[in-house]
Amino acid sequence: MSVNQLLVEKTSKLLIGGFENYFRNFKELTSYAPNHFRERNWRAMKDNHRKRLMLYKDQVFATKSILQELLHEKTADFDFWKETKQAYIIDTKNRKDKELVETFFNSVIRKLYPGLAINEDLMFVHEGFNSCEIYPNDNLYFSYPSNWGLQKIIRSIISDFDFHAPYLNREADIQFLVKAVREVILSRYTPSADTVTQVLKSVFYRNKAAYLIGRTYVGGKWMPFIIPFLHGPHGVYVDTLIFDPKIMAHLFSFTRSYFMVDVEIPFQMVAFLNSVITHKQVHELYNAIGFNKHGKTEFYRDFLNHLGQSNDQFVIAEGIKGMVMTVFTLPSYNIVFKMIKDYFDPPKTMTRQEVRNKYKMVGMHDRVGRMADTHEFEEFHLPLERIHPELMQELRATVNSHLEIRNNELIIKHLYTERKMIPLNIYLEECSLEDAKSAVEEYGDAILQLAKANIFPGDMMTKNFGVTRQKRIVFYDYDEIEFLTDMNFRWKPKPETFEQIYASEPWYDIKPNDVFPEDFKKFMIGRQDVKPHFFNYHQNLFNPDYWNAIQDRIKKGEWIHALPYPNHIRFRPDEEV
Structure with a gap:
C-alpha cells in the first residue's frame, strides 16, 4: 500500500472516529433526560439540552x-x-447510522478544503434518507393486539413506561385514556383481527414533559396519537391524549426545541415518525430528534430536487424591508433566505457579528413554539439565470460584499434559511375581522410566552411576526432580542410641571435597557377595528408590574413551562405544570 493510500485510510478512520465520539457523547447526554424528568431537575434538563446542541x-x-x-x-x-470519500464509503457501508456519518464527512471537508462548495465527487450530496437500509422493527416499539381489550392495552402501556416516580393518580390516568380512545376512535371504527397498537419504546423528552408516540391500525389505516406526561409537585400524570394531526405537527414544529430521545437507528426512527406525523418533511423530523445538522443536509437535498423541478425565479420576499436583513424567496418553495446587510440604516448601530450572535442565541434557547428555527449556510450556490433582475439589484445594493458570480452561478458567502410565513402586518390587512381578532390574540400570546422563556423580542411591530399555515403567530426578527432578565420595565413618570407636560423630549432619565410597556399601544396594532379587542384581551402587555412579575419568577430559578397544545384538551386543566 502506497503512502498516499495509507494516508487515505488513516483519514477515513479518523473521520469515523470523530463521528463516533460525537454520537457517543450525544447519546450519553440524551440518556440523562429520564433522570432529570424523574427528579424534576428542570435546570439540569435545560443545561443538558444546551450542551448537546454544542x-x-x-x-x-x-x-x-x-x-x-x-x-x-x-x-x-x-x-x-476523492479517494478518501471512496474509502469512507467502504468503511461505513454496513453502519446503521450511515446517513449521519455521511453528513459528518461533509461537515469536516467543508471546513478543511479551501473554498469548497457542494461537490458530488467529494461529498455526499444525494444519498441521504432514501438510501438507508430497512432494518427489522423488533426493538423499535411495543405492540398491543386488539384481542387484549382496551383496558388491558392502556394498563400495559402505562406499565411499560414506568418513570420510576410517584404517580399523581395512576388509575385516574388509565380511565382518562380509556374514555378518550372510546370517544375518538371506537365511536368511529370497530377493531378487527388485524387491529394493533404500536408505541415507540423511546420516550420523547422536552422541557418539563415526556411524550409517548404511537399509532393504532384500525379501519384500514394507521391512527397516530401522542400521550404527554408531566411531572408536577404531586407526581407524574398523563396530561392528555392527542389525536389531532395539527396539534401533533405543532409538537414537531420548526418553532420548537429538539427532543431528547434515545435513538438507536436514526433512519428507522424517522421512518416511523414519518408515518405518524405525516405533515412533516424528513428534514424536519431529523431536526426534531436532535440531528439538526443532518436535518440541514436533508433540507438542502430537498431544495436541490425542487430547484431541478421548477423554473420560477428568486424574488424579494413580501413585506416591509428590514433595516438589518435582506430577505428573498423562491415563490414555489416554502422557504425564505435571509442575509445580513453590509450596512445598517439608523437607528440600528449593531455589527454583523452581533446579529449572528443573536441568531446563535435563538438556536441555543427554548423557542417555546414562538421563534422560527433557522439553518445557516456558507458558500450557497444559486443558478444566476434564476435570480430576478429586481432581486439582483437589491442584493447588489444591500449585501454586495457577500456575493460572487462564477460559472453562471451566484455564490452567497453567508445566509440563513427559514420557513416562509405571511408577515402579520400583511395578514391583518387582508383577513376578516374574526381572523384578525384570533391573530392579535395569538400575537400577544406569542410575546408573553417568549417573555416566560426569558426572551424580550425588542422590536415587537407586527412586521416582525409571521403567520404559519396553522395560523399560529411566530416571531422571526432576532436582531434586537434580549434576555428578559436584562431589561428594566418601568411606569412612565407623571409630569408635574408646565415644562414637563409640554416638553418635546422625555424629561426623565432613560437608560439603554429601560422599557415602558404603556408605550406599546402606540405601535402594536394598526388595524382600527381590531385595536379595542387587542387592548382589552391583552391588558397585561401594557402593565410593567406584570412584566416584572415574570422577571422575578425567572430570576428565582423557575422554568415556566409553555404547553404545546391547548389547555382545554388537558384531562386536568387546573393541575400545576
Whole structure:
C-alpha cells in the first residue's frame, strides 16, 4: 500500500472516529433526560439540552484540527479527497447510522478544503434518507393486539413506561385514556383481527414533559396519537391524549426545541415518525430528534430536487424591508433566505457579528413554539439565470460584499434559511375581522410566552411576526432580542410641571435597557377595528408590574413551562405544570 493510500485510510478512520465520539457523547447526554424528568431537575434538563446542541460543532472543529495537522497541503488536494470519500464509503457501508456519518464527512471537508462548495465527487450530496437500509422493527416499539381489550392495552402501556416516580393518580390516568380512545376512535371504527397498537419504546423528552408516540391500525389505516406526561409537585400524570394531526405537527414544529430521545437507528426512527406525523418533511423530523445538522443536509437535498423541478425565479420576499436583513424567496418553495446587510440604516448601530450572535442565541434557547428555527449556510450556490433582475439589484445594493458570480452561478458567502410565513402586518390587512381578532390574540400570546422563556423580542411591530399555515403567530426578527432578565420595565413618570407636560423630549432619565410597556399601544396594532379587542384581551402587555412579575419568577430559578397544545384538551386543566 502506497503512502498516499495509507494516508487515505488513516483519514477515513479518523473521520469515523470523530463521528463516533460525537454520537457517543450525544447519546450519553440524551440518556440523562429520564433522570432529570424523574427528579424534576428542570435546570439540569435545560443545561443538558444546551450542551448537546454544542456537541456537533465542537467535534467537527476537533476533527478538522487533527486532520489539518496530519494532512497539511493535502487538505486542498482534490484527488486525495476523492479517494478518501471512496474509502469512507467502504468503511461505513454496513453502519446503521450511515446517513449521519455521511453528513459528518461533509461537515469536516467543508471546513478543511479551501473554498469548497457542494461537490458530488467529494461529498455526499444525494444519498441521504432514501438510501438507508430497512432494518427489522423488533426493538423499535411495543405492540398491543386488539384481542387484549382496551383496558388491558392502556394498563400495559402505562406499565411499560414506568418513570420510576410517584404517580399523581395512576388509575385516574388509565380511565382518562380509556374514555378518550372510546370517544375518538371506537365511536368511529370497530377493531378487527388485524387491529394493533404500536408505541415507540423511546420516550420523547422536552422541557418539563415526556411524550409517548404511537399509532393504532384500525379501519384500514394507521391512527397516530401522542400521550404527554408531566411531572408536577404531586407526581407524574398523563396530561392528555392527542389525536389531532395539527396539534401533533405543532409538537414537531420548526418553532420548537429538539427532543431528547434515545435513538438507536436514526433512519428507522424517522421512518416511523414519518408515518405518524405525516405533515412533516424528513428534514424536519431529523431536526426534531436532535440531528439538526443532518436535518440541514436533508433540507438542502430537498431544495436541490425542487430547484431541478421548477423554473420560477428568486424574488424579494413580501413585506416591509428590514433595516438589518435582506430577505428573498423562491415563490414555489416554502422557504425564505435571509442575509445580513453590509450596512445598517439608523437607528440600528449593531455589527454583523452581533446579529449572528443573536441568531446563535435563538438556536441555543427554548423557542417555546414562538421563534422560527433557522439553518445557516456558507458558500450557497444559486443558478444566476434564476435570480430576478429586481432581486439582483437589491442584493447588489444591500449585501454586495457577500456575493460572487462564477460559472453562471451566484455564490452567497453567508445566509440563513427559514420557513416562509405571511408577515402579520400583511395578514391583518387582508383577513376578516374574526381572523384578525384570533391573530392579535395569538400575537400577544406569542410575546408573553417568549417573555416566560426569558426572551424580550425588542422590536415587537407586527412586521416582525409571521403567520404559519396553522395560523399560529411566530416571531422571526432576532436582531434586537434580549434576555428578559436584562431589561428594566418601568411606569412612565407623571409630569408635574408646565415644562414637563409640554416638553418635546422625555424629561426623565432613560437608560439603554429601560422599557415602558404603556408605550406599546402606540405601535402594536394598526388595524382600527381590531385595536379595542387587542387592548382589552391583552391588558397585561401594557402593565410593567406584570412584566416584572415574570422577571422575578425567572430570576428565582423557575422554568415556566409553555404547553404545546391547548389547555382545554388537558384531562386536568387546573393541575400545576
